[in-house]
Amino acid sequence: MLPALLTMIGLAAAAGVAAAFAARRSERDRNRLVEEIDALLPQTQCGRCTFAGCRPYAAALANGAADINQCPPGGHATAAALASLLGREAKPVDPRFGNVSTRPMVAWIDEGACIGCVKCIQACPVDAIVGASKFMHTVIAAHCTGCELCIPPCPVDCIVMRPAPT
């Protein structure tokens, strides 16, 4: 009877050790998961998901501090991809974080009204606005991701969103 007990305990112990050893998540694994998630996000860096950009949102998703339906620019495609990637139930985008726009929009500065205060340039997460202090600013349409972060800081409200030129 004893050998049977011993073998089973031995095998079970080995299995336990192996499982525990494997369960440790190294630091490298965690940021590789962040990389995988970040690859799916639309990179608008708009902050509508209440995080400072796409990578912070990805990090939050990785350790479960955020949900998969907080990214309006990505729309339902990104929500579904995140659900599939992280093994969670697919959910539509939560309107609380903003509505899913069908047409890609880009910012446009009304040059006449721009006073060259450089506030929008500092606010733009992807350096899509060209200009210097006291010089006229303009948005590079090709680089603008439509995150609308430049609209609040503008003192003269000369920035509006327009459909992206095809």
Added chain:
Amino acid sequence: MARPGVRGGLRLNAHTERSTEHPLRPASPVESLVLPLDQHAGAAAVPLVKPGDRVLHGQPIAEPGGGISAWLHSPASGTVAAIEPRPAPHRMGAPTLSIVVANDKRDERYGAASPPRFEELSPQQLRDTIGRGGVVGLGGAVFPTATKLAGAADASGLRLLLNGAECEPYISCDDMLMRERARDIVFGARVLLHALAAQTCVIAIEDDTPQPAAALSAAIAEAHDDRIQLRLVATIYPAGGEKQLIATVFGVEVPTGGLPADVSTVCLNVGTVAAVAQWIRDARPLTSRIVTVTGDGVREQRNLDVPLGTPMAALIYDCGGYTGRMSRLIMGGSMMGQALPHDDLPVIKATNCIIAASPLDLQQRGPEMPCIRCGNCSAVCPAVLLPQQLHWYTQARDLQALETHGLLDCIECGCCDYVCPSQIPLAERFRDMKPALLEKLTADANADAARARFDARTARLDRIERERDAALAKKRQELTKKS
């Protein structure tokens, strides 16, 4: 390693006997000429004239818009009747901004100073001069020639390939051009050799057209220029496709998503080369082109030298009018041509052929059946694709699979449609699906670019932060040392 000759392809009846019987003749003049401003690849041209101005034949009336664009010249002397949106053939009849010139039929030439002999110009100057002649690719792509030459100029060991392989059925405008203006083509070839500083030029022509071959060989012999040679290629549709012709003649393949210049080749249609010759030698810009008017629906099938902007209805009338069996008006050939909604549309730089097709010319498609994966299409596809898989993934809208199966390499030649037993309009399905795939690819590229810029910006802000802290720390250290 390229495949010798066209892989797959179709042996089609050329249907050009009737249209090459009569010699070339100019079309009879018409009252008004409509010139769409966006009749070339790239941005639309910007008008230089206002309604009411008096213009001469050959006078520039529109300059290139930004980026890739081309000049536009008045095809006749007269007055500018209007600048307004008019239906255009390359927009399936949709209106587009056009200049309307009222023809006073006096044909007074615009006396621009004739450019100096091309040998004295540097290749760069010669390329710019060619651009000012409004010369664009007349094979059908209408890409501004000067831009194409400039793009290829810095490639090493350039070879010039003149495409006279008119493989699409019904079209015979290049055929007549080579018969009657072989000298222009050879002169144009020498101009382009100088413009590209290239050493070899091959004129490729199909082996089922003896007269043009004879005319060209005579012209080449007469020009005593051993850099230019004639090459016969097999008469298989689509031998005249740019990529297929380069593979047949030079044995190299244009890389996917790349240009012929990547394999140090420049491919130009013989019509374009003749236009270059007329502009450089006789200072006559591109204001008219040869158009094949053919099909069982028109009484007299022939080739005409037509001023740009001539309404197609006038052309048909000039060839004896419709024969009553007319059912479909096609601009281009029977395989890749565009069916037009009506004939009140102007001839543009891309109009190489007008088919007044009767039921005899057309083969009506049967009811569409599901694809039975028989593989006839993949056997004839000159781009070595698997149309049956592309069709399957198009229906499933699987963009990833479409990309790996090479949807963007499809040249829309229609060979797969031709042999499909299920009569599926494959070329049209792929044409409609390409924008969706391109949109996804550009969206991915934009997302990557945005991420790169975001990372660069965060790195920059961190660096500035660190430098400011370092400077602060140093200053604080000095203060504490001093006190």
Added chain:
Amino acid sequence: MASLLLVLLSSVLVTTVVLAHLPQWRPFVAPTDVFGGARVIAILCLAAVPAVALLGWALVRLVLGPWHLEYLRTPGLVAIVLIVVPLVDLALRRRGTLLTQQPGFALVMSTNTALLGIALITDMRAATFGAAVLLAIAAAAALALLLLAFAALYERLQQADVPAVFREAPLALITAGIMALAFMGFSRLIQE
């Protein structure tokens, strides 16, 4: 022969349906498509199945045999499976190619009928170590090929115009049925 066929088919069917329909059980982070996941699992099976089978064979012959503990054969093999699977997970992450996702990976791999099934069959059928090696590797290869083929077929079936009521799981079961039918041809190939 029928038992080996049963083991392979059930493993393939379960794995494919899990990859397609159970996001909570997704074993990997990277390949989110069915064929990508199946390809990775096929490679893992090529590694894990022979390991489990041979370790099991050794355990029974060298440990349980001398001490007359044959009745511990099945729980012993299960324990070996539970040892090998985490080690495979570790090896996978160490090589840095793929990130496994708990609990998905543990569930899919450790409850995979092929691992335990093939180990049991190898144990019963193989007399010498050489025969055990041969049988384990051949079974693992068959499993990998079958898994890849079924996953590719499954993805193609999703894109066909299948009547709605048969869309996913019913069609997978019918396909597995026809596969079993096809493999009946080998029925008397290896005397049971």
Added chain:
Amino acid sequence: MPFATAPAPHVVAPSSVARVMRQVLYALVPTVVLHGVFFGPGLLIQIVLGVATALLCEAAALRLRGKPLPPFLLDGSAIITAVLLALCLPPLAPWWLVVSGVAFAILVAKHLFGGLGANPFNPAMVGYAVLLVSFPARLLQWLPPDVPGMQPTDLSAMETLTTILTGSPPARFTWDAITSPTPLDALRTDLALGMTMGEAHARALFSTFGGKGWEWINLATLAGGIWLLALKIIRWHIPVAMLGALFVCGSVMSAADPGAYAGPLFHLTSGASLLGAFFIATDPVSAATSDRGRLIYGAGIGVLTYVIRTWGGYPDGVAFAVLIMNLAVPLIDRYTIPRIYGHAR
């Protein structure tokens, strides 16, 4: 003057699915005729029963799936499935055998998987495999060929019909009196009993290189196959690969041990090899789709057929080999994409 517009190209070759399927049916005629000559009208009755069931099930399935009847019903694909299945069944098989086989093939193997063009498995082979596994005894009741030197079973046409409809032979015969194994089956049992090839081959059933009667039927099938190749209805890759693989396996094994293994020529001309190579494996819908893929697909069928015939449990393995390779087709198609123009690999 306004004109109707249509997408390019404006000229297409006058072809249709029905024409393709019709050509395949014409190519099958010589086989059916010779089959009738050697084994009596049994096959013709089976074909009539099969085709009727096929059209009935096709119509029902199309109605259920809400598809228009005219273009699909008469495209001939269901008819080919029925004829191929009937050719694989013994001439005197009871009526419910061919009916249930064809019904299963059309309803489950074809329409359940998406109808024409989407079914991954060859419907005829699925039907045949179901019958082979469910009623193995019934499928071994073949007839001796009506050739000199063999005592033919003189059943009149009416008696053949009653036998098929009632499922039992007329009073004066018993089943094992009139049935005889096919050459392949006979060879299998003899070799299993330990006889060498020489002795087994001496039986009256065999002639120069195949079974008496059977070799002519298979030559007719070969003629039909070459007719299809000439008309470019099928491409050479699958038949050549399959027959090539069979030939190679046959010659290798028989060279290794002439006593225990049949020669390659016997394998090529016996059983359903030729019918399988030219008519069953080349079903475009369930076969691989690129040329390289077809070579792998054909070779796979050839090897599996040989393995099942020599060591497996059933006399002829073509059905199972085709089904197994059908399963592998999506995998083969994924890895045999030809090098596209301008792509490096």
